[in-house]
Amino acid sequence: LMIYVNGEYVPKSQATTSIYDHGFLYGDGVFEGIRAYNGRVFKLAEHIDRLYDSARAIALNIPMSKEEMEEAILETLRKNNLKDAYIRPIVSRGIGDLGLDPRKCPNPNIFIITQPWDAMYGDLYETGLTAITVGIRRNAPDALSPNIKSLNYLNNILAKIEANEKGGDEAIFLDSRGFISEGSGDNIFCIKNGRILTPPTINNLKGITRAVAIEILEKLGYDVLEKDIGLFDLYTADEIFVTGTAAEAAPIVKIDGRIIGNGKVGPITKQVADTFAEFTRSNGTE
Ligand code: PLP
Secondary structure, X not given: OEEEEOOEEEEHHHOOOOOOEHHHHHOOEEEOOEEXXXXXXXXXXXXXXHHHHHHHHOOOOOOOOHHHHHHHHHHHHHHOOOOOEEEEEEXXXXXXXXXXXXXXXXXXXXXXXXXXXOOOOOOHHHHOEEEEEOOOOOOOXXXXXXXXOEOOOHHHHHHHHHXXXXXXXXXXXXXXOOOEEEEOOOEEEEEEOOEEEEOOHHHOOOOHHHHHHHHHHHHOOOOEEEOOOOHHHHHOOOEEEXXXXXOEEEEEEEEOOEEOOOOOOOHHHHHHHHHHHHHHXXXXXX
């Protein structure tokens, strides 16, 4: 595999940075996760916009235009001859000293990794995932905003560890108030009596798949309500699903030991997943 590193394409084994890169030392940087389906990159402009917004929010100036970033992403795919792929652009603060001060890091590092990829949950799309709500809280909006897709994913990792320990396929965060936030790498929807609820993006990442799912649900004639959701709403839901670039639309059939609905993938979840699959096959940048 060839990796984009600051304007060059190098073999995977040579795609490296310094241990003094503040991306490594402090998680100081931003990233995106993007998918290509059959040679088309899904929602590329939206992912690039979010990458630049994340960078702006941490006062990191990406030293290339959005147009150049788009071209670099497409060229990385072409160089690797990949049609169905996961793409990971990363911009780190760059190499500095051991201090925190980003002024010591004059040159951000830009990497674009890609690899072959299929939807992450395999058979679980048919049988449904088990989820665990975790003790670690999602970032509070007044601290490190959960809207920033930064390289600092430590709380997501702690959530994953907790879910792993408890036998969950995915971890669900609550926010500092105790309301539902999102999964460790995906947004959450719950359905009750044909009404769809999802938390407002103040306490979670503004998911690009989330936005597509809302569009799909509204086109299918469902009402989607963005409102705070408590544990009670989750435990008593008819259906729950999560959305993400890697997860796509994945059903949750058990949460904290409670069976959701009849424990099988629900009809609305199935409709969203099927429509999403059509969407990814027929849209995207070549
Ligand atoms: N929430 C978190 C914490 C994520 O890392 C991701 C993945 O990007 C998502 C949600 C889903 O966002 P998207 O649909 O844009 O991939």
